[in-house]
Amino acid sequence: MLKMYYTALKSLAIKETNRYLRIWVQTLVPPVITTSLYFVIFGNLIGGRIGEMEGFSYMEFIVPGLIMMSVITSSYSNVSSSFFSQKFQKNIEELLIAPVPTHIIMWGFVVGGMGRSILVGALVTLISLFFVPLQAFSWVMIIVTLLMTSILFSLAGLLNGIFAQSFDDVSIVPTFVLQPLTYLGGVFYSISLLPPFWRAVSRVNPIVYMISGFRYGFLGVIDVPIVWTLIILTLFIAVLYTIDWYLIERGRGLRS
Amino acid sequence: MTYALEIKHLEKIYKGGVKALRGIDLTVQEGDFYALLGPNGAGKSTAIGIVTSLVNKTSGSVKVFGYDIDHELTRAKQQIGLVPQEFNFNPFETVQQIVVNQAGYYGVPRKEALRRSEKYLKQSDLWEKRHVRARMLSGGMKRRLMIARALMHEPRLLILDEPTAGVDIELRREMWEFLKELNASGTTIILTTHYLEEAEMLCRNIGIIRAGELIEDTSMKSLLAKLMYETFIFDLDKYVNKPEITGYSSKLVDDSTLHVEVERNQGVNGVFEQLTEQGIKVLSMRNKSNRLEELFLKITEENKQKETANA
Numbered sequence A: 001m002l003k004m005y006y007t008a009l010k011s012l013a014i015k016e017t018n019r020y021l022r023i024w025v026q027t028l029v030p031p032v033i034t035t036s037l038y039f040v041i042f043g044n045l046i047g048g049r050i051g052e053m054e055g056f057s058y059m060e061f062i063v064p065g066l067i068m069m070s071v072i073t074s075s076y077s078n079v080s081s082s083f084f085s086q087k088f089q090k091n092i093e094e095l096l097i098a099p100v101p102t103h104i105i106m107w108g109f110v111v112g113g114m115g116r117s118i119l120v121g122a123l124v125t126l127i128s129l130f131f132v133p134l135q136a137f138s139w140v141m142i143i144v145t146l147l148m149t150s151i152l153f154s155l156a157g158l159l160n161g162i163f164a165q166s167f168d169d170v171s172i173v174p175t176f177v178l179q180p181l182t183y184l185g186g187v188f189y190s191i192s193l194l195p196p197f198w199r200a201v202s203r204v205n206p207i208v209y210m211i212s213g214f215r216y217g218f219l220g221v222i223d224v225p226i227v228w229t230l231i232i233l234t235l236f237i238a239v240l241y242t243i244d245w246y247l248i249e250r251g252r253g254l255r256s
Numbered sequence B: 001m002t003y004a005l006e007i008k009h010l011e012k013i014y015k016g017g018v019k020a021l022r023g024i025d026l027t028v029q030e031g032d033f034y035a036l037l038g039p040n041g042a043g044k045s046t047a048i049g050i051v052t053s054l055v056n057k058t059s060g061s062v063k064v065f066g067y068d069i070d071h072e073l074t075r076a077k078q079q080i081g082l083v084p085q086e087f088n089f090n091p092f093e094t095v096q097q098i099v100v101n102q103a104g105y106y107g108v109p110r111k112e113a114l115r116r117s118e119k120y121l122k123q124s125d126l127w128e129k130r131h132v133r134a135r136m137l138s139g140g141m142k143r144r145l146m147i148a149r150a151l152m153h154e155p156r157l158l159i160l161d162e163p164t165a166g167v168d169i170e171l172r173r174e175m176w177e178f179l180k181e182l183n184a185s186g187t188t189i190i191l192t193t194h195y196l197e198e199a200e201m202l203c204r205n206i207g208i209i210r211a212g213e214l215i216e217d218t219s220m221k222s223l224l225a226k227l228m229y230e231t232f233i234f235d236l237d238k239y240v241n242k243p244e245i246t247g248y249s250s251k252l253v254d255d256s257t258l259h260v261e262v263e264r265n266q267g268v269n270g271v272f273e274q275l276t277e278q279g280i281k282v283l284s285m286r287n288k289s290n291r292l293e294e295l296f297l298k299i300t301e302e303n304k305q306k307e308t309a310n311a
Helices: A002-022 A029-050 A058-088 A102-128 A139-163 A167-183 A196-202 A206-219 A226-250 B044-051 B073-079 B095-105 B110-123 B139-151 B169-184 B196-202 B220-225 B269-277 B291-310
Strands: B005-013 B019-028 B033-037 B059-064 B080-083 B157-161 B188-192 B205-210 B213-219 B229-236 B249-254 B257-263 B282-287
Touching: A002 A058, A002 A102, A002 B095, A002 B110, A029 A058, A029 A102, A058 A102, A058 A139, A058 A167, A058 A206, A102 A139, A102 A226, A139 A167, A139 A206, A139 A226, A167 A206, A206 A226, B005 B044, B019 B044, B019 B059, B019 B205, B019 B213, B033 B044, B033 B169, B033 B196, B044 B059, B044 B157, B044 B188, B059 B073, B073 B080, B080 B139, B095 B110, B095 B139, B110 B139, B139 B157, B139 B169, B169 B188, B169 B196, B188 B196, B196 B220, B205 B220, B205 B291, B213 B220, B213 B291, B229 B269
Parallel strands: B033 B188, B033 B205, B080 B157, B157 B188
Antiparallel strands: B005 B019, B005 B059, B205 B213, B229 B257, B229 B282, B249 B257
């Protein structure tokens, strides 16, 4: 039975990977172009006037946050749009009639989201090498934060895909929730620069913990303790996984 | 005895209170070719949806080759192949990707899935199109692709929900032959169709659903035996007036085609005799092919009248 589930997971992961590679102009190129513009405008042109932040050049400081931003956006939008499209075109039925457990369906989509976001993250890192040299303070922290964040936002995208009833529903959350939270999550500045009140407000934003942990992996500086980064990531993954599993198992929006 | 499909007291009430199925009992024997007929909205697709896990049932039980969908869903799903009414593959994937992925969901290793894809795509005359995106296929090819996809895990029970809707006559005949061969090789087949001629041609047993109830579940032979009369079509030599055929109900469809209803024990000799007496030459004669259609309309109408009387 385990072998059967492994084959099913592999098939779904291949299908999801083929999907984002087939439409690479939509899935891989835009985040690379957007982030390159951030590097040029904020890092190079404006950053030169800002000076140092936490002991690093402004460009060095924003690189981890910008990589993380592209990872978050790519994992979320990959799963939400793929799941919703399959619902819309009804080819989700291929999975629903097959002996594929809900856990495998979820991991198939998550693997797709992780694959695309890590690939985009790697491309953005490559672009960053034109501006600053690569430095890594802790490879373990870079990898752990990257993997956990991509899992978390793939699960969040899946939740969006489950509830979405139109293509508008798929774009509402990234535009009105995800983007503001990412911009206010410390991509372009250190939380420690904020007044105490806004610093406290920022700590409610889970993305702060992810960017902080990722930046620690590159530069060794943190906005919040590492242990909190890991706790928040684990907690959100557990909660989202449980909700997604429950909704798919019950057939929310999938079975009448 | 283990049935290919065993449905007991199956009920489905949709949100809003619509009763789609009102306690259906149905059994399909292993190796059978079974037709499930009924007017639009009768509950056929709901019943199929429940068997294939696309619709949640309200109550009742469903067993597929003895596996209960409530307790052994994985085993039950492995036995079924579904060809749905609507195209539900990803139109941007290639023909081969679609069938190979589907096999993977059933645990068929990729190497074996590729081997089977050659077998079933060749059988469906789609092998040359294996690298073509599904959206580029013609309607008939898309139908064949859905059948090939459903066969990739080699199911013991194949369910086809109106597989020949919108398919031209030539292709429909080819599909009939293919399904007959498949059934002969041991696959149990359940078919819903609007082409009653198709059901008569292919199926050994038949169930008729109306308003969520199974109003007929019998062999095709005994169902057709219920037909008290049959309509024969006489092609006449050019004739202007309606011939007088006493003792038979007849209708002149055009000036050379005569429809005559012949009761089971009446025989057609009387018709010939009377036409000959009137000097009318019969060029050819055949029975109306949609006998089942007449019976279907009769049964559903009787059922409707019974319900009205009870009300």
